[in-house]
Amino acid sequence: MSEIPDNLHYTEEHEYVRPADDAGIVVVGITDYAQGELGDVVYVDLPEVGAKFNEMEEFGSIEAVKAVSQLFCPLAGEVVEINQALEADPALINRDPYGEGWMIKLEIRSRADLDQLLTAADYAQHVGE
Numbered sequence: 417m418s419e420i421p422d423n424l425h426y427t428e429e430h431e432y433v434r435p436a437d438d439a440g441i442v443v444v445g446i447t448d449y450a451q452g453e454l455g456d457v458v459y460v461d462l463p464e465v466g467a468k469f470n471e472m473e474e475f476g477s478i479e480a481v482k483a484v485s486q487l488f489c490p491l492a493g494e495v496v497e498i499n500q501a502l503e504a505d506p507a508l509i510n511r512d513p514y515g516e517g518w519m520i521k522l523e524i525r526s527r528a529d530l531d532q533l534l535t536a537a538d539y540a541q542h543v544g545e
Contacts, residue, residue: 420540421514425533427472428542429488432514433533436521440544442530444490445518446478446509448474449543454480460489462498462519469493471529475496475520478509487519497521 420426425433430450434443451457453538459479469475471488476487502508509517524530534542 417545418447418452418543419514420447420449420536420543420545422530422536424536425530426536426539426542427490427533427534429472429490430543431488431490433490433530434514434518435527435530440523440527441496442491442493442522442524443518444463444522445513446487447539448513449545450485451510451513451517454478454485455482457506460502460506460519462502462508463495465495465498467495469495469522476509478506489522490533491522491524493522493524495520496523 430447432447436443458479463475463476472494474486474487475489478485498520
């Protein structure tokens with residue numbers, strides 16, 4: 417069974433969003449369920465800082481032993497930081513998807529936008545857990 421923390425927001429495409437300490441900034445990554453389905457992550461293609469995305473626009477890709485998958489931006493916003501550690505150790509996503517395996521920090525237009533994402537209970541139902 418996958419870990420699905422209650423304090424996060426989720427997409428049907430298996431990204432999670434965690435509000436950061438800074439107002440207007442969120443942390444984005446993929447869920448424990450998604451990393452488990454992908455298998456061993458060997459490469460992550462992330463955007464540059466300053467890149468702007470619309471809601472659910474593709475922002476990168478993740479390559480695992482089993483497959484390559486697109487990454488979708490859960491909310492509209494601008495990338496303010498990328499997780500540089502993933503360049504040297506993409507398997508951080510497998511070991512700690514909600515912690516050290518985060519992907520990007522995004523400055524969003526409005527925290528109210530978080531309300532359009534799935535709750536932990538909704539996401540658990542979506543993945544059948």
